[in-house]
Amino acid sequence: xxxxxxxxxxxxxxxxxxxxxxxxxxxxxxxxxxxxxxxxxxxxxxxxxxxxxxxxxxxxxxxxxxxxxxxxxxxxxxxxxxxxxxxxxxxxxxxxxxxxxxxxxxxxxxxxxxxxxxxxxxxxxxxxxxxxxxxxxxxxxxxxxxxxxxxxxxxxxxxxxxxxxxxxxxxxxxxxxxxxxxxxxxxxxxxxxxxxxxxxxxxxxxxxxxxxxxxxxxxxxxxxxxxxxxxxxxxxxxxxxxxxxxxxxxxxx
Amino acid sequence: xxxxxxxxxxxxxxxxxxxxxxxxxxxxxxxxxxxxxxxxxxxxxxxxxxxxxxxxxxxxxxxxxxxxxxxxxxxxxxxxxxxxxxxxxxxxxxxxxxxxxxxxxxxxxxxxxxxxxxxxxxxxxxxxxxxxxxxxxxxxxxxxxxxxxxxxxxxxxxxxxxxxxxxxxxxxxxxxxxxxxxxxxxxxxxxxxxxxxxxxxxxxxxxxxxxxxxxxxxxxx
Ligand SMILES: Nc1ncnc2c1ncn2[C@@H]1O[C@H](COP(=O)(O)OP(=O)(O)OP(=O)(O)O)[C@@H](O)[C@H]1O
Ligand SMILES: [Mg+2]
Numbered sequence: 001x002x003x004x005x006x007x008x009x010x011x012x013x014x015x016x017x018x019x020x021x022x023x024x025x026x027x028x029x030x031x032x033x034x035x036x037x038x039x040x041x042x043x044x045x046x047x048x049x050x051x052x053x054x055x056x057x058x059x060x061x062x063x064x065x066x067x068x069x070x071x072x073x074x075x076x077x078x079x080x081x082x083x084x085x086x087x088x089x090x091x092x093x094x095x096x097x098x099x100x101x102x103x104x105x106x107x108x109x110x111x112x113x114x115x116x117x118x119x120x121x122x123x124x125x126x127x128x129x130x131x132x133x134x135x136x137x138x139x140x141x142x143x144x145x146x147x148x149x150x151x152x153x154x155x156x157x158x159x160x161x162x163x164x165x166x167x168x169x170x171x172x173x174x175x176x177x178x179x180x181x182x183x184x185x186x187x188x189x190x191x192x193x194x195x196x197x198x199x200x201x202x203x204x205x206x207x208x209x210x211x212x213x214x215x216x217x218x219x220x221x222x223x224x225x226x227x228x229x230x231x232x233x234x235x236x237x238x239x240x241x242x243x244x245x246x247x248x249x250x251x252x253x
Numbered sequence: 254x255x256x257x258x259x260x261x262x263x264x265x266x267x268x269x270x271x272x273x274x275x276x277x278x279x280x281x282x283x284x285x286x287x288x289x290x291x292x293x294x295x296x297x298x299x300x301x302x303x304x305x306x307x308x309x310x311x312x313x314x315x316x317x318x319x320x321x322x323x324x325x326x327x328x329x330x331x332x333x334x335x336x337x338x339x340x341x342x343x344x345x346x347x348x349x350x351x352x353x354x355x356x357x358x359x360x361x362x363x364x365x366x367x368x369x370x371x372x373x374x375x376x377x378x379x380x381x382x383x384x385x386x387x388x389x390x391x392x393x394x395x396x397x398x399x400x401x402x403x404x405x406x407x408x409x410x411x412x413x414x415x416x417x418x419x420x421x422x423x424x425x426x427x428x429x430x431x432x433x434x435x436x437x438x439x440x441x442x443x444x445x446x447x448x449x450x451x452x453x454x455x456x457x458x459x460x461x462x463x464x465x466x467x468x469x470x471x472x473x474x
Contacts (some may be wrong), residue, residue: 082381093376
């Protein structure tokens with residue numbers, strides 16, 4: 001893994017809201033083709049890490065580098081990294097007044113200034129891939145949650161990102177729709193896409209992750225391969241955390 | 254008054270009123286739309302917060318909006334004269350109407366744009382979109398239903414103001430209503446004129462609502 005090229009790296013970053021440090025001296029580097037899964041209790045800073053990686057959140061200390069190049073506060077450098085880093089949000093954030101196809105094509109045309117015909121052709125292929133070809137002219141409100149999230153993933157893919165960030169993309173979905181979205185993520189992982197995934201779906205995390213990061217209180221508490229972390233967690237905190245996902249059999253007298 | 258004369262007069266009055274209202278509202282948007290956008294983006298939770306700019310615009314708009322229209326009309330007469338060469342008549346009335354419309358429109362634009370979901374704006378940022386794209390392709394496009402309701406309200410308000418301008422010889426239907434109804438006691442003419450104003454208002458309201466429903470993708474067909 002370490003022989004592959006490093007794509008994105010956050011180095012000793014500190015993020016504060018007012019006086020509260022949300023992340024404290026946190027570092028993470030993501031290499032080409034790697035799938036990193038971040039887990040941890042609510043409020044531990046998972047979303048914040050993804051937002052920092054995408055230049056959506058200013059930091060107080062440390063730096064973000066993209067393929068070895070430092071991302072500074074300058075607009076040009078942030079725009080470049082945003083084009084290369086795709087992000088998918090928990091609540092889809094599709095544009096309500098635009099059709100599915102317009103949603104997918106918007107940034108490729110307006111930000112990347114690519115040819116409209118070529119972008120459209122590719123958008124249609126991507127939609128077919130997630131089984132939503134017939135929805136191309138629909139508006140977001142006409143889609144189910146699972147369908148909206150698949151469109152949001154396609155919208156991110158349309159920009160040819162080098163890393164994809166997923167922030168609890170199934171958290172807002174009904175259980176029967178979780179699978180259809182996670183299947184898309186699994187197929188992207190199989191293709192060798194570089195991804196950073198925040199999720200509460202532990203069995204999915206175990207299946208997809210090359211590396212698991214356990215975050216607690218803004219610190220990296222534990223890091224390891226999927227089986228190391230899920231089968232043999234080292235720290236007490238991680239054991240406790242994993243235990244919250246299991247239920248003991250009710251003993252009746 | 255002969256019926257035919259009255260019809261001609263009403264037709265001309267309606268034409269003058271529409272001329273004043275449409276041009277003033279249009280000019281009001283030329284000033285008010287950018288102001289509304291500036292207010293939205295410079296506010297604390299906007300995409301480019303700027304406390305000083307927001308406060309300055311905020312105060313100017315509040316002051317302008319709190320001056321009663323009739324007073325404004327009289328206050329700015331010298332300015333009106335400077336711009337159009339005289340201080341009475343339909344064209345002259347466009348000046349105070351525009352000045353009254355702009356801050357109202359700025360406020361309505363601000364409140365429409367602030368309705369746009371923050372998450373959607375953030376998603377656009379995450380894709381590398383710049384300020385211009387965010388403002389025009391995301392904020393304005395997504396707020397268009399509400400913006401159009403604002404246009405309807407602006408037209409209605411300016412229509413009301415234009416009738417008030419009749420008091421000081423502003424032309425249009427308001428002028429007719431005051432001249433005949435108030436100075437000459439021709440109550441019939443006044444009633445008919447007011448009826449035309451009511452119909453105009455209804456038509457504007459109805460058309461505005463129809464269009465804004467048509468372009469709303471969040472519900473309906
Ligand atoms: N805009 C903000 N202002 C102040 N505090 C914030 C802000 N955004 C996040 N926080 C705080 O930062 C901490 C980390 O937030 P973050 O959203 O990264 O957590 P998370 O791990 O993604 O949680 P969850 O699993 O609930 O999504 C939380 O304690 C939160 O209250
Ligand atoms: Mg979160």
